[in-house]
Amino acid sequence: MMSFGISKRAIQATASLLGLAVVWQIASLFFPPFLFPPVTAIAKYVWEILSSWTLFVDVLMTSGRIFAGLMGAFVLGGVLALLLYASRTLENYISPVLTFLQGIPALSWVVIAIIWFHGVEFRIFFIMLMTTLPAFTFQILGAIRAMSKDLYEMVLSFRPRRMQMFRMLFLPTLIPDIITAWRVNLGNAARVVVVAELVGATGGVGYQLLRQQQLFDMAGAIAWTLQLVLFVLVMQQILTFLENHFLRYRAVSERA
Amino acid sequence: MTNVIEFTNVKKIFPSQNDGGNFVAVDDLTFNVAKGEIVAVLGKTGCGKSTMFNLLSGLIAPTSGTVRTSGHDPFTDFEYFRGRIGIVFQNDRLMPWRTALDNVLLGLEILDRPRQESVDIAKRWLARLGLSAHENDYPHALSGGMRQRVSLARAFAVEPEILLCDEPFSALDEMTARDLRQEFVRITRQNHNTALFITHSINEALEIGDRIVVFHRPAKIALEARLTRDTSEQEKAVLRDKIIEVLAGEKRMA
Numbered sequence: 001m002m003s004f005g006i007s008k009r010a011i012q013a014t015a016s017l018l019g020l021a022v023v024w025q026i027a028s029l030f031f032p033p034f035l036f037p038p039v040t041a042i043a044k045y046v047w048e049i050l051s052s053w054t055l056f057v058d059v060l061m062t063s064g065r066i067f068a069g070l071m072g073a074f075v076l077g078g079v080l081a082l083l084l085y086a087s088r089t090l091e092n093y094i095s096p097v098l099t100f101l102q103g104i105p106a107l108s109w110v111v112i113a114i115i116w117f118h119g120v121e122f123r124i125f126f127i128m129l130m131t132t133l134p135a136f137t138f139q140i141l142g143a144i145r146a147m148s149k150d151l152y153e154m155v156l157s158f159r160p161r162r163m164q165m166f167r168m169l170f171l172p173t174l175i176p177d178i179i180t181a182w183r184v185n186l187g188n189a190a191r192v193v194v195v196a197e198l199v200g201a202t203g204g205v206g207y208q209l210l211r212q213q214q215l216f217d218m219a220g221a222i223a224w225t226l227q228l229v230l231f232v233l234v235m236q237q238i239l240t241f242l243e244n245h246f247l248r249y250r251a252v253s254e255r256a
Numbered sequence: 257m258t259n260v261i262e263f264t265n266v267k268k269i270f271p272s273q274n275d276g277g278n279f280v281a282v283d284d285l286t287f288n289v290a291k292g293e294i295v296a297v298l299g300k301t302g303c304g305k306s307t308m309f310n311l312l313s314g315l316i317a318p319t320s321g322t323v324r325t326s327g328h329d330p331f332t333d334f335e336y337f338r339g340r341i342g343i344v345f346q347n348d349r350l351m352p353w354r355t356a357l358d359n360v361l362l363g364l365e366i367l368d369r370p371r372q373e374s375v376d377i378a379k380r381w382l383a384r385l386g387l388s389a390h391e392n393d394y395p396h397a398l399s400g401g402m403r404q405r406v407s408l409a410r411a412f413a414v415e416p417e418i419l420l421c422d423e424p425f426s427a428l429d430e431m432t433a434r435d436l437r438q439e440f441v442r443i444t445r446q447n448h449n450t451a452l453f454i455t456h457s458i459n460e461a462l463e464i465g466d467r468i469v470v471f472h473r474p475a476k477i478a479l480e481a482r483l484t485r486d487t488s489e490q491e492k493a494v495l496r497d498k499i500i501e502v503l504a505g506e507k508r509m510a
């Protein structure tokens with residue numbers, strides 16, 4: 001029954017995307033190709049990117065930047081969350097700062113990064129980090145707070161070392177929330193990265209988008225955008241796989 | 257006989273959240289538990305039984321007086337008590353992501369016991385509690401009684417110097433509870449474990465304890481009675497009436 005529900009949803013999703021393509025195709029009949037290029041032209045461009053190493057490298061580059069930024073924000077946010085959890089006082093000081101940072105738009109970070117730093121890669125990493133760090137921290141902190149006090153006391157009664165407590169209780173309870181946090185931040189990061197790549201990157205999807213704009217190539221712009229969407233979809237799939245792997249004990253309960 | 261647990265004039269005062277005043281949970285509690293003894297602690301809800309356990313397991317410190325377990329302070333001597341206290345809680349507190357076997361392994365892992373040896377021990381305990389067929393089941397696939405068996409196995413597996421049981425069977429149906437109670441007493445005696453067993457059921461206390469301690473509210477000894485194999489049913493009935501009287505008196509005071 002479950003699988004039927006999912007496949008039905010998949011069909012509906014495919015249908016609506018196909019509908020979008022059809023509408024675009026109809027528009028392409030009435031407008032010049034530099035406004036609405038035919039779907040086939042876009043598809044051809046997408047295939048070109050995927051099949052040519054020199055172009056696909058740009059996709060990988062952007063993927064790498066997203067991943068590096070998220071990883072940095074995740075590790076730093078995790079450590080920060082543990083510190084804030086350990087000290088209420090620290091939280092009272094740090095939380096407002098994080099909330100403040102959260103309100104700064106990505107574009108402002110771009111400007112700040114350009115003024116502050118030289119290296120292009122570092123600029124991009126910095127922008128990615130600053131835009132995803134607060135959310136990661138708050139999400140992980142919330143998850144730690146929601147952890148079962150009963151289980152904590154139970155483990156504590158065996159007098160574990162700090163690392164054991166972390167490995168045996170914190171990590172397994174937090175994994176579902178960590179995966180959710182990655183999901184949420186992934187979409188965010190994919191949107192920010194193209195903006196970040198405008199800071200003078202000589203490669204990447206953002207750089208390619210800028211080029212398409214200069215060339216007035218709509219098919220190229222759409223094709224490069226689709227690469228990003230594709231990347232997010234692949235990552236989401238990986239996260240779903242990880243989720244199913246770590247939460248397999250729950251899946252068993254649903255079958256039972 | 258050496259005392260494994262010693263409470264001497266223990267007082268625990270909690271600051272109460274609402275009025276800024278103080279709340280006395282344990283008041284001048286003095287009592288000892290000898291090695292190998294099973295002591296049943298009876299008392300009304302809110303009389304400070306769990307607080308006493310938290311003091312014993314070192315989760316909280318007494319406001320005044322001393323708590324000693326095997327001659328050590330459970331609050332300050334954190335390291336000494338690694339694996340020396342086994343607790344069975346009212347709810348099973350199993351980790352849902354661990355199988356029955358892995359749940360029993362928890363304490364042994366914390367003690368850094370060699371893997372194979374630990375697995376053998378854990379399997380043996382699961383077998384002793386009749387769960388050999390369920391080693392690889394996750395907690396949600398087990399019944400309430402089975403889950404509590406797993407949590408008993410987890411406590412026994414580290415061969416603790418003291419076993420603390422906080423109403424471990426009160427959430428189970430009476431039939432299941434009775435079976436588990438009998439097994440608990442049998443295993444505890446075979447192992448010569450020292451156990452402190454909190455319950456709010458007079459019958460359970462009479463069935464389990466070598467000694468019954470009835471608490472006032474706040475925690476302080478109101479009545480103490482020793483039971484032996486020779487204690488007759490008639491003597492038990494007299495004792496039961498006395499306990500009921502003490503607990504009823506509490507009600508009027510409250």
Ligand SMILES: Nc1ncnc2c1ncn2[C@@H]1O[C@H](COP(=O)(O)OP(=O)(O)O)[C@@H](O)[C@H]1O
Binds near residue numbers: 271300303307308
């Ligand atoms: N951490 C705490 N802070 C404040 N009051 C507490 C705390 N722990 C327990 N108490 C209070 O102490 C009393 C005794 O609680 P407890 O030991 O759990 O009772 P019992 O286990 O006998 O039902 C209760 O009234 C409870 O509200």
Ligand SMILES: [Mg+2]
Binds near residue numbers: 305306
């Ligand atoms: Mg209690």
